[in-house]
Amino acid sequence: MPRAVPGGLHNDAGVIVPGPAATYDLGKLHGGLRLTAHKSASTGLSIQSPPLPGQLILPIDQHVGEPAQPLVGIGERVLKGQLLAEPAGTLGAPVHASSSGRVVAIEPWPVAGRHGDPAPCIVIECDGQDRAMDSWEEPIPYAELPAETVLQKILQGGIVGLGGAVYPTAQKLMQAVSGNLEYLILNGAECEPYISCDDMLMRECAHDIVSGAQILLHALQLDAACIVVESDKPDAIQQLAAAMTNVGDERLSLRQIPTIYPSGGEDQLVQLVTNREVPSGGLPTDAGCLVQNVGTAAAIHDWLQDGEPLISRITTITGDGIARPMNVRARIGTPVAELVEFAGGYTESARHLVIGGPMTGKSVSTDRVPLVKATNCVLVMSERPSIGPELPCIRCGDCAAVCPVQLLPQQLFWYACADNEKQLREHGLTDCIECGCCDLVCPSHIPLTYDFRMAKARIRELEDEKARAERARRRFEARGDRLQREQREREAELARQKDRARQAGPDAIAEIMKRKQRDGD
Amino acid sequence: MGIAVLTLTVIALVAGLGLSFAARRLPANNSGLVERVNELLPQTQCAQCGYPGCRPYAAAIVEDGAAINLCPPGGNDTVRRLADLLGRDEAPPLATGPAAPAVAVIDESLCIGCTYCRAACPVDAIVGAHQLMHTVIEQECTGCELCLAPCPVDCITMRAS
Numbered sequence: 001m002p003r004a005v006p007g008g009l010h011n012d013a014g015v016i017v018p019g020p021a022a023t024y025d026l027g028k029l030h031g032g033l034r035l036t037a038h039k040s041a042s043t044g045l046s047i048q049s050p051p052l053p054g055q056l057i058l059p060i061d062q063h064v065g066e067p068a069q070p071l072v073g074i075g076e077r078v079l080k081g082q083l084l085a086e087p088a089g090t091l092g093a094p095v096h097a098s099s100s101g102r103v104v105a106i107e108p109w110p111v112a113g114r115h116g117d118p119a120p121c122i123v124i125e126c127d128g129q130d131r132a133m134d135s136w137e138e139p140i141p142y143a144e145l146p147a148e149t150v151l152q153k154i155l156q157g158g159i160v161g162l163g164g165a166v167y168p169t170a171q172k173l174m175q176a177v178s179g180n181l182e183y184l185i186l187n188g189a190e191c192e193p194y195i196s197c198d199d200m201l202m203r204e205c206a207h208d209i210v211s212g213a214q215i216l217l218h219a220l221q222l223d224a225a226c227i228v229v230e231s232d233k234p235d236a237i238q239q240l241a242a243a244m245t246n247v248g249d250e251r252l253s254l255r256q257i258p259t260i261y262p263s264g265g266e267d268q269l270v271q272l273v274t275n276r277e278v279p280s281g282g283l284p285t286d287a288g289c290l291v292q293n294v295g296t297a298a299a300i301h302d303w304l305q306d307g308e309p310l311i312s313r314i315t316t317i318t319g320d321g322i323a324r325p326m327n328v329r330a331r332i333g334t335p336v337a338e339l340v341e342f343a344g345g346y347t348e349s350a351r352h353l354v355i356g357g358p359m360t361g362k363s364v365s366t367d368r369v370p371l372v373k374a375t376n377c378v379l380v381m382s383e384r385p386s387i388g389p390e391l392p393c394i395r396c397g398d399c400a401a402v403c404p405v406q407l408l409p410q411q412l413f414w415y416a417c418a419d420n421e422k423q424l425r426e427h428g429l430t431d432c433i434e435c436g437c438c439d440l441v442c443p444s445h446i447p448l449t450y451d452f453r454m455a456k457a458r459i460r461e462l463e464d465e466k467a468r469a470e471r472a473r474r475r476f477e478a479r480g481d482r483l484q485r486e487q488r489e490r491e492a493e494l495a496r497q498k499d500r501a502r503q504a505g506p507d508a509i510a511e512i513m514k515r516k517q518r519d520g521d
Numbered sequence: 522m523g524i525a526v527l528t529l530t531v532i533a534l535v536a537g538l539g540l541s542f543a544a545r546r547l548p549a550n551n552s553g554l555v556e557r558v559n560e561l562l563p564q565t566q567c568a569q570c571g572y573p574g575c576r577p578y579a580a581a582i583v584e585d586g587a588a589i590n591l592c593p594p595g596g597n598d599t600v601r602r603l604a605d606l607l608g609r610d611e612a613p614p615l616a617t618g619p620a621a622p623a624v625a626v627i628d629e630s631l632c633i634g635c636t637y638c639r640a641a642c643p644v645d646a647i648v649g650a651h652q653l654m655h656t657v658i659e660q661e662c663t664g665c666e667l668c669l670a671p672c673p674v675d676c677i678t679m680r681a682s
Contacts, residue, residue, distance in 0.1 A: 469564035472663045475644040476566045476574055482645075 031402040032260040042318040042325040050342040056124040056333030057370035065091030080132040093168040098311040098331035101126040112355035150219040157303035163293035182288035184225040189264030192357035197314040200327040202236035206243035212297030232259040262435040317343040321350025321380030337367040349382035359436040391444035399438035409438040416455040566643035567665030623679040624662040631676035638668035
């Protein structure tokens, strides 16, 4: 299977070579790269609607946190928008049926989040009628409801962060409300090459985004929101500006930021917009900001105003391995193969299938994987010329210059090779956002991001192991205490019985002995 | 010159006597060290070292000078860390490395509910009442295999986790 970050793929994404002035002069953002966008291929057509698929495959863990708990049984008929699985534990989101049909299986199915490895999914055979629930399309007068009720409502819609992190939105909002919040930032930067789903959403559904922003402001009890768009999306900026003038809400503002990868990272965006740095290990809320993707805002509008839970999303089908690149609004659970088919199918030269963008996406080995809430792009690439073998690090320092988090990738690389967990932590590996800038500029073709992902996984494993050992130690000690207590109780009971017999006198003891003898016989 | 030599000799003598008295008469405080040794052990509580658990083994290492290379689940990494902590020479490495992580699984159709395995589990990870089916709490099982031997119907197997 290809590597998680397909170094060979994004290497010819067309960087304006990172010369000292061309790339590093990036205003308030440290590092970053200007990449060739490759976006125009998929923005020529308006958002298309593929036909309903025959089967929908809905993973129960499409979000960060605990997998949802299925509520339906095999053979059950479900309607569009029906709740299929409810969140379990403290962090999670529900899963809804994307169309009407019959549940035919709840079984492991290959998913993109695990590079095509199977995860439990609810499989629905569609009946093609697309019948909705009765409660469908009842706008909720959110402005009259208290903020907590709106947050609860958002939780029920199964809405998660659509920028790719899929963190359950309601919980993110609830955690933010308790903090010191000043701004809501709506992320329309979409800085990664090839992806254009947010761009198309802003062009065609600007009103939904603005309405979603108003709902979010109400739910957060805030009075300042800023929609941020990169300068390479003039059409989107125009549409958003028009929609905002139309609404005339003074709490909303629109800002343009330079086109730099990865300006769309949460922390990077906060830095660009407010000039505040999110502390190491912290969240944007520590800088008084909450960042939501524009797609998430639109999904909140769709749920609260049109009654439609998160059962579809816009995704970009693109790459030079696709015959007719386009953006589609597809039902969650649609197999990627059918989307590719709808976009004209694979070209002759198609070789690599990546779910997500060329920088942060994941290669998958099969197109049976379904479209999930996280899928912002389906990228099919043709064969790349080899970039040459991996060579030793020459300590040029280019990686440190482009790192948007101001880490020292070459130093981290040494420690990752040496498996030095302590130094990896001290040098901030956990703050790495895995943007891929460092391995893109590395003249020795070292797959740094891949190594960092592996090192992070190893650290997580070690932590898990430590937690397990600690739990086992506590249980062992608790057991020791229990055994001792039981022993003491037994001895006390025995002493009490002896005492009682002694008090009753020798006659009673003789009686007992006689009875014992009789029983023995 | 003579006074300086005399002074230093007297100081050295007093200090030496004081230290040797402290070393012989005052009890050594090992409890902190036992905890630190215990932290390096893998906490599988498997008793393969010959002691009834990790904490007893840690106490034996510190107090009775038990060998530091008796812990197969910890592997040679643990031996090395123990040698570092205690300032001992690195003992000869273990013959067998750590086994792949595994958990015990009870075949519930065969279990007769004898409770022997429940009593043997060092971390109370087996639940079940007398004459009723038992089961292993997978998340808490350390894979120590201590429940395998007591089972009279051999219905417990180890499964890779």
